[in-house]
Amino acid sequence: xxxxxxxxxxxxxxxxxxxxxxxxxxxxxxxxxxxxxxxxxxxxxxxxxxxxxxxxxxxxxxxxxxxxxxxxxxxxxxxxxxxxxxxxxxxxxxxxxxxxxxxxxxxxxxxxxxxxxxxxxxxxxxxxxxxxxxxxxxxxxxxxxxxxxxxxxxxxxxxxxxxxxxxxxxxxxxxxxxxxxxxxxxxxxxxxxxxxxxxxxxxxxxxxxxxxxxxxxxxxxxxxxxxxxxxxxxxxxxxxxxxxxxxxxx
Numbered sequence: 001x002x003x004x005x006x007x008x009x010x011x012x013x014x015x016x017x018x019x020x021x022x023x024x025x026x027x028x029x030x031x032x033x034x035x036x037x038x039x040x041x042x043x044x045x046x047x048x049x050x051x052x053x054x055x056x057x058x059x060x061x062x063x064x065x066x067x068x069x070x071x072x073x074x075x076x077x078x079x080x081x082x083x084x085x086x087x088x089x090x091x092x093x094x095x096x097x098x099x100x101x102x103x104x105x106x107x108x109x110x111x112x113x114x115x116x117x118x119x120x121x122x123x124x125x126x127x128x129x130x131x132x133x134x135x136x137x138x139x140x141x142x143x144x145x146x147x148x149x150x151x152x153x154x155x156x157x158x159x160x161x162x163x164x165x166x167x168x169x170x171x172x173x174x175x176x177x178x179x180x181x182x183x184x185x186x187x188x189x190x191x192x193x194x195x196x197x198x199x200x201x202x203x204x205x206x207x208x209x210x211x212x213x214x215x216x217x218x219x220x221x222x223x224x225x226x227x228x229x230x231x232x233x234x235x236x237x238x239x240x241x242x243x244x245x246x247x248x249x250x
Contacts, residue, residue, distance in 0.1 A: 002199045007184035015182050022174045025157065026052055029172050033139030036060045036172075039130070040089070042077050043205055044183055044194050045143030045175050051192045052174075054085045060141070063090040063133050067125035068099070069207035073197045080193050092129040099124060111209065115228055118210075125207070134163065139170045145178055148204070 040046035040062055053060050078089055111118040134140055146153045159171045197205055201213040204224045214223045
């Protein structure tokens with residue numbers, strides 16, 4: 001049984017209400033924070049958001065970080081999504097010379113030696129290119145959900161950002177209260193394209209060396225950096241102090 005078959009059977013009782021709230025939220029933030037960019041990892045949550053943006057015909061750019069270590073299945077999904085939604089997903093890349101210097105200094109498998117070296121790799125491949133991806137946008141949209149990890153359980157739908165003058169004012173999390181069942185039920189209902197790695201129980205999909213399949217009952221983030229402790233399992237893209245802005249969630 002695939003995740004689509006298993007999880008789509010179990011949406012939450014509030015699914016329809018959440019869906020309508022999410023549609024309204026996307027329309028509102030498009031009015032309040034334009035221009036917007038969706039920073040997609042092409043994970044299943046991000047594909048749901050891209051589908052909603054397409055359904056609502058919102059002028060929101062969809063962009064991604066290509067770390068040069070992505071699975072072939074992820075790159076194939078990018079091409080599939082571009083055709084399916086008639087869009088161009090912009091890719092942003094790390095500096096190859098910086099990567100070469102990191103590998104020469106630390107070795108090909110440095111990420112497995114310490115959390116610090118792994119986070120340095122994430123910084124080079126994700127955080128630095130993210131600055132370019134976000135430049136000149138007022139807000140950026142993510143697929144984060146509270147259910148995904150202990151850290152993400154404390155996130156807010158609208159979070160102020162402090163990244164600099166040419167960077168977004170806010171980070172926006174429209175699926176924050178969705179369950180895994182809600183996400184997959186939407187995918188099944190609207191026939192949303194998704195990464196075929198999910199069919200092999202890859203739940204959280206990032207760079208190829210940092211991602212593995214999980215078994216039923218394991219934590220959603222167990223397939224990421226499995227050699228590290230739970231509190232370390234963030235790449236740095238979404239680590240900030242959340243602030244509640246209830247007026248923006250209506």
